[in-house]
Amino acid sequence: MTVDDVAVVLLAAGKGTRMKSEIPKVLHPLAGQPLVSHALAAAGALGAARCVVVVGPGMEHVARAVAPHATVVQERQQGTADAVLAARDALADFGGDSDDSTVLVLYADTPLIRAGTLSRMIAAREAGAAVAVLGFRPDDPAEYGRLLRDDKGGLEAIVEFRDADEAQRAVTLCNSGVMAVSAARLWGLLDRVGNDNAKGEYYLTDIVALARADGLACAIVEGDAAEMLGVNSRNDLAAAEAVWQQARRAAAMEDGATLLDPDSVWFSHDTRLGRDVVVGPSVFFGPGVTVADGAEIRAFCHLEGAEIGPGAIIGPFARLRPGAVIGKGARVGNFVEVKNAVLGEGAKANHLSYVGDATVGAGANIGAGTITCNYDGFLKHRTEIGKGAFIGSNTALVAPVNVGDGAIVGAGSTITKDVPDDAIAVARGLQKTRQGAAAGYRAGKIKEKKAKK
Ligand code: UD1
Ligand code: MG
Numbered sequence: 001m002t003v004d005d006v007a008v009v010l011l012a013a014g015k016g017t018r019m020k021s022e023i024p025k026v027l028h029p030l031a032g033q034p035l036v037s038h039a040l041a042a043a044g045a046l047g048a049a050r051c052v053v054v055v056g057p058g059m060e061h062v063a064r065a066v067a068p069h070a071t072v073v074q075e076r077q078q079g080t081a082d083a084v085l086a087a088r089d090a091l092a093d094f095g096g097d098s099d100d101s102t103v104l105v106l107y108a109d110t111p112l113i114r115a116g117t118l119s120r121m122i123a124a125r126e127a128g129a130a131v132a133v134l135g136f137r138p139d140d141p142a143e144y145g146r147l148l149r150d151d152k153g154g155l156e157a158i159v160e161f162r163d164a165d166e167a168q169r170a171v172t173l174c175n176s177g178v179m180a181v182s183a184a185r186l187w188g189l190l191d192r193v194g195n196d197n198a199k200g201e202y203y204l205t206d207i208v209a210l211a212r213a214d215g216l217a218c219a220i221v222e223g224d225a226a227e228m229l230g231v232n233s234r235n236d237l238a239a240a241e242a243v244w245q246q247a248r249r250a251a252a253m254e255d256g257a258t259l260l261d262p263d264s265v266w267f268s269h270d271t272r273l274g275r276d277v278v279v280g281p282s283v284f285f286g287p288g289v290t291v292a293d294g295a296e297i298r299a300f301c302h303l304e305g306a307e308i309g310p311g312a313i314i315g316p317f318a319r320l321r322p323g324a325v326i327g328k329g330a331r332v333g334n335f336v337e338v339k340n341a342v343l344g345e346g347a348k349a350n351h352l353s354y355v356g357d358a359t360v361g362a363g364a365n366i367g368a369g370t371i372t373c374n375y376d377g378f379l380k381h382r383t384e385i386g387k388g389a390f391i392g393s394n395t396a397l398v399a400p401v402n403v404g405d406g407a408i409v410g411a412g413s414t415i416t417k418d419v420p421d422d423a424i425a426v427a428r429g430l431q432k433t434r435q436g437a438a439a440g441y442r443a444g445k446i447k448e449k450k451a452k453k
Helices: 034-044 060-066 078-086 115-126 183-191 204-213 232-252 437-451
Strands: 007-012 052-053 070-073 102-107 132-137 144-148 155-160 172-180 218-222 306-308 322-327 332-336 337-343 348-351 352-361 370-373 384-386 397-398 399-401
Touching: 007 034, 007 078, 034 052, 034 060, 034 102, 034 232, 052 060, 052 348, 070 144, 078 183, 078 204, 078 352, 102 183, 115 132, 115 172, 115 218, 115 352, 132 204, 144 172, 155 204, 155 218, 172 183, 183 204, 204 218, 322 332, 397 399
Parallel strands: 007 052, 007 102, 052 070, 132 218, 306 322, 322 337, 332 348, 337 352, 352 370, 352 384, 370 397, 384 399
Antiparallel strands: 102 172, 132 172, 144 155
């Protein structure tokens, strides 16, 4: 059997009532991407020939999240067996009567599953099982379904927690939900699943007992509990995030980044770090961040959609928003926000600034408190700052506006007109200085205060 003989059915139609949310459960993010995308990525890494995602009515946003994969709609959420049946027509041409093809059922709420584990499921099918079930032993078996074995250790049945008696609940081997089933057998087994149980639902798990009754072999593949975590509540979601982050931090360090306080660094699914990157404490990577070799992200930075060049220094306390491109050796210091802006090689914005919708040339220096005024209340406009330009502190650059190469802007300026290359522009009220006036003013005020007592 090759992966060409494997079709994945990913169940994502459940309402997720235990999340107590207006958003479908499978769209809640883990590591910055929807739960459903994680299981899909594992299926993708396995290289399965086909993948059908089962969604509920009105879940167009889930369909959009999984595009270009095919989706089918389960009209009523009547349980996991009914959900798999919703994919029947879409897979009508898959498998035929031969026992060589496999339908791999994955649950979208089990996001930590890995492709290697799925391969072991396919291997169990090749070894002769009509149904292979992925089991695990969690620290707390809680409400997972329990795998019941016969005297020879073979899988006999799966009993759901709500339907289990005391002895069955004492079983510690649990059902992850992942199942690899002979495509030739699956639909016939599903047709015979009933709903006479505690939830009144059609349980996919019932196909094990049905297969055994038909004399078919059912196997258990055991996997790592951390990988099988099913997300049913917000507490489960936080637990899954913690597991994911822990693994990602370890991988970042393995790959040559230094994390000064690993437990306080948060990554996204697509964060990319080069070699010798140093990340300080309490740094959050939102989606879409790339950090090149030798860059340093100091403490308390929030980054998303940003590209950080080699040797750049970001933070402490910096915020990079989507479209921030920070050049080689450039610096973005404390309380600086950069959005949709390119900082050229060696450019500096070290203190208290907003640089948005802008281009900053190589080696330019943006003084403390500089603001690019990019929004006029209706439209966004760009600010272009040339190579080696110097923007004095507390400057407002009212976009659209250009400051030329090598130009200097005096501190406290409000720049509304373009400044040519190598020019000096100062746009502020002229200073008036009156000799000795302070002493006179003070004397007058002291007199006034005495008169009031
Ligand atoms: C299920 C298993 C349980 C297992 C656990 C592992 C069944 C009957 N029980 O329980 O043995 O230990 O997962 O996490 O399968 N879904 C649909 N349509 C439906 C119902 C569910 O698409 O009508 C989808 C959900 O979106 C979810 C998945 O199927 O992705 C599992 O459903 P859920 O209700 O979370 O099942 P559990 O109670 O967790
Ligand atoms: Mg679940």
